[in-house]
Amino acid sequence: MTEQKPVLRLEGIVKTFPGVRALDGVDFDVRPGEVHALMGENGAGKSTLMKVLAGMHQPNEGRILIDDKPVVMTNPIAAKENGVILIHQELSLAEEMTVAENVFLGELPRKRFGLVDWKTLDDRVGTILKQLNCDFGPRTRIGSLSIAKKQMCEIARALTHSAKVVVFDEPTASLTDSEKVVLFDIIKDLQKDGVGIIYISHRMEETFKITDRISVLRDGAYRGTLNTAETTEDEVTHLMIGRTLDTSNGTNVSNRGEVKLSVRNLSCGNLFHDISFDVHAGEIVGFYGLVGAGRTEIAETLFGLRRHSHGQIMLDGKEVTINSPVEAIANGISLVPESRKEQGLVLGMNCRDNMTLPQISDLTQGPFVSGGAEVDIYKDYQKRLEIKAPSWRSIVGNLSGGNQQKIVIGKWLSMKPKVLIVDEPTRGIDVGSKSEIHNLLRELAGQGYAIIVISSEMPEVLRVSDRIVAMYSGRIMRTFSAAEVTEDSLIHAISGLGGTDAAA
Ligand SMILES: Nc1ncnc2c1ncn2[C@@H]1O[C@H](COP(=O)(O)OP(=O)(O)OP(=O)(O)O)[C@@H](O)[C@H]1O
Ligand SMILES: [Mg+2]
Structure with a gap:
């Protein structure tokens, strides 16, 4: 590949906040049509660098060059005019407005006498939404959309401008697998149009799949750039945290104690059916399945956020009624929710x-x-x-x-707590701390806590669990012990092939 000239260059960017030197002279560039990953631990400065680029923060030192010309991004509008679009880690849409109003925020098409040209607006936004395969229209209210759909609106916003550089800050953190496929297709299309893409994610797998180069920040400092095809996860991790990680599936020899939590024939409307399982003191039970399999709903029921229609919940052998989180906490059940923010x-x-x-x-x-x-x-x-x-x-x-x-x-x-339920414990968390959290969960199990871990990441469930409950469409398909489980059998179980244990 002939090396193209970068469309964007950041040189020696310094940004300080009271008590924090968030960026310490960072260099970074993006070529047209490439996907360039920006990686680093939580707090390394990734979002801050992108906010400097997008005119949301002013740097203390350093320059930004677009097509070799220095530019000053005085505010987000100036950044947009220079062709830089940032799709935020925290979405920044106005909930009360419609999709069309958000997409053209601040620059609505006008007719004579300054009246908003709604027809043109609907047509233009409608076309873009179709291009993105969205199943909602320009007049939909933002507040009524799921996170993934809101993100599509942010992307639509990017497409209305002829962008030179588009930044995605952790775009997949709350997307389902099929939504991810749509996103990656959009990224490919942008690439074909010669747009430079900056991609921030803590997920190594997707980073290796879709990026051309990977640059690493550590404690606000630039650590280097690697060609994705020529490097390994270990090398990237080492640049990020200064050491390699032991991510082997630990032999989870737990000191399994008596049954703490016992769930029998629990059902809730059409969300989940006939769920039975035990969690012993000192063990971690992993719940694995696709988004929508009913795992989060079971957790919410145990925590008193939902009512079940059938079945029993027992703690230490005694049936309990849990109608609210306060009652759950009083009974010793804690839930670390999925949408922590x-x-x-x-x-x-x-x-x-x-x-x-x-x-x-x-x-x-x-x-x-x-x-x-x-x-x-x-x-x-x-x-x-x-x-x-x-x-x-x-x-x-x-x-x-x-x-x-x-x-x-x-x-x-x-x-x-006696029973700790964690829903997607490491979403958005960097690899180093991820393994810290896994170790911490194992340590807590060792101290006698009964733990349920819900996760969509197979390596995570495999790593932490003593037993794994595989769910599909609101039912338990199979329960595996750590010793017997294989990736293939797990995938088989969660895709609804092969029926339930009982049927087998
Ligand atoms: N507005 C602010 N005021 C004070 N400190 C800030 C502000 N914004 C960021 N920081 C600090 O700057 C540092 C870098 O934060 P940044 O959000 O860029 O990290 P990040 O690499 O995006 O991390 P993550 O992976 O967790 O999103 C952190 O120490 C953070 O606390
Ligand atoms: Mg960030």
Whole structure:
């Protein structure tokens, strides 16, 4: 391949926030028609670099060149005019507006006398939505769309401008497999049109599949660029965290104790049917299946967020009624939810208070309000989860995406529940911390917790589970022990082939 001249170059970008040097002289470039991955641990500076590029932050030092000409991105509109479009990690659409209004935000087509030309608007947006295979129209309200569809709107926004560079910041974190296929097709089309793509993801597999080059940041510093075809996951990981990881499936010799949680014939409308399983003290049961298999709904039922129509839930051999999260927590069941940002954090509050929020009543019993105890709890989990924050006083909304997630995980772990349910525990979390979280889950099992891990990532369930429950379309198809499970048999079970255990 002849080396093309880059369409975009970033030179020596420095960006500081109070107490943080987020970017320390970063160089980065993108060629037309290439997909260039930007990788690094949570808090390494990826999103910040992209926000500098897109005019949302002003750099303290450094320059941005488009087609070899220095440009200043004074604001996001200026960036757009220079052909740079950022599709955010945190989506930035106006919920109350329609799809069409969002796509053309701030630049609606006008007729004479300044009236908005709705017909033209609908036609243009309609065409783009069709191009993207969207099943909703220009007049749909943003607030009524799923995350994946909102993301399609962001992409539609990118397509209305003749973009030179499109940045995707963790686009697949909440997409289903089929939605991912659509996204990767869109990326290919953009590539064909000569657009330079910057792609941020913590998922090695897809990064290796769709990118041409991989650049790595560590602690705000540029660590190097590798050709994807000539490197390995180990090499990239080493650049990212300065060591290689042991990701072998640990021999999960658990000290299985008595049954903690017992679920019998649980059903809920058409979401799941006749679910029975046990979780012993000291073991991790992994729930694996496709998105929509009913795993999250079972977790929500156990946590009192949904009512079941049939069946029983038993804790320590006694039947319990759980009608609300408060009752679930009182019974010793904790759920680390899938959508942590919405359900788990107060973005304007500091790290310590976010982490210790559910236990404030415990800690403040007696004559003293023990803020010190809360700081100790925070510091303990900050160390164990390697949370990157300048201090416990830092506002959670200013942490990087992955570090926000770690705060929520710490919050539920620190409550020391009897039964801990974690739904997609490492979504959006970098490889190093991912293995820390896996180790931590194993450690907690070793201490006698009964743990349920729901995951869509096969390596993750294989790595942490003592037993794996395979689900398809609201039913348990098979339960595997760690010793007997193979990737093939697991895939077979979750695709609904071969029937259930009972039928076999
Ligand atoms: N507005 C802000 N105010 C203060 N600090 C900030 C702000 N934005 C980012 N930071 C800090 O800059 C550093 C880099 O954050 P950034 O969001 O760029 O990380 P990231 O590489 O995108 O991580 P992740 O993989 O978790 O999304 C972090 O230490 C973060 O706390
Ligand atoms: Mg980020």
